[in-house]
Amino acid sequence: MPMSNDVSLPAEVRPSWPPFCVKCRAADPSAFYAFTPARSGWLAMLPGSSWLVRRDPVVAPACPACAAKMGRARLIGSVLSWVLLFVALFTALVVLRWTGVSATWRPWLASAMTFVCFMPLSIWHVFHPPPLNATIMGGSRIDFEFADEAYASMFAGRNVDHVLNK
Numbered sequence: 001m002p003m004s005n006d007v008s009l010p011a012e013v014r015p016s017w018p019p020f021c022v023k024c025r026a027a028d029p030s031a032f033y034a035f036t037p038a039r040s041g042w043l044a045m046l047p048g049s050s051w052l053v054r055r056d057p058v059v060a061p062a063c064p065a066c067a068a069k070m071g072r073a074r075l076i077g078s079v080l081s082w083v084l085l086f087v088a089l090f091t092a093l094v095v096l097r098w099t100g101v102s103a104t105w106r107p108w109l110a111s112a113m114t115f116v117c118f119m120p121l122s123i124w125h126v127f128h129p130p131p132l133n134a135t136i137m138g139g140s141r142i143d144f145e146f147a148d149e150a151y152a153s154m155f156a157g158r159n160v161d162h163v164l165n166k
């Protein structure tokens, strides 16, 4: 069961944001938290996959301190994913070589082992969602994921004409 509160909009719609910080809900924040949304599908499994495809950033209102904190958390998460990916892949290849698995199967088994290493991280993300995340689904829809249910319903209310039924 996902713990984030999702609101889906068509990808081409520029969303209207409630006048509150997306993290602490302070009124009329003076800054913005901007990030490039990830794309769903197997590409999204790659950390930093958002660099591979050009797309519009999500720009949400936030206090300067909250925006900086969220930006830092996002960067750390991204770096950690890269480190985990390389450690998992390297370990898998070394272990497979050591166990004498045929070279034909090694890349596939290594990929599977890497995928298994990422599962706890993915599960942890489901239960500890960031204040705001966004994912482009199939190129035509964007899912905004909010940790805060009240903020999600304010956001849905302001964009009610565009909200897509899942």
Ligand SMILES: [Zn+2]
Pocket (backbone or CB within 6 Å): 021, 022, 023, 024, 025, 026, 029, 062, 063, 066, 067
């Ligand atoms: Zn704030």
